[in-house]
Amino acid sequence: MLKAKIFVQLKPSVLDPQGKAVSGTLSQLGFDTVQSTRISRYIEIVFAENDVEVLRPKVKEICDTLLANPNTETYHFDIEKVAES
């Protein structure tokens, strides 16, 4: 079994209103050293596969076609082995 650990983040040029909201709330709560907040998605997918090099292009296709919005988001991922349970 292999696990893909995928980060989908807004491009730096895209405003993150949810992050701005968290930064604003933190300042109101007294956390006055907060400079910036970015909120992203982190997705773990477990596959019944054993070959990382076979899986890598599939994960890329999954990110390109389903998980990330190519207009506003970027992604990166790692693949690791999962201990069989």
Added chain:
Amino acid sequence: MLKAKIFVQLKPSVLDPQGKAVSGTLSQLGFDTVQSTRISRYIEIVFAENDVEVLRPKVKEICDTLLANPNTETYHFDIEKVAES
């Protein structure tokens, strides 16, 4: 400057409907080796602070009071130095 890298995940016992939806869609798209999907939030907060040991309890408080729902979610975080720009 320090950056907190925070993962907020559903507890394993809590159903992740968004993850189920992604798994279902992937299998319809022909990715038939997908076993499970979990979708989490990944939050980066940059602080104008330099002492990791001072910052750590603040980040914990931020997670406990704002970022994570203690009923359904768990979190973990790392703190790393950010190169001054």
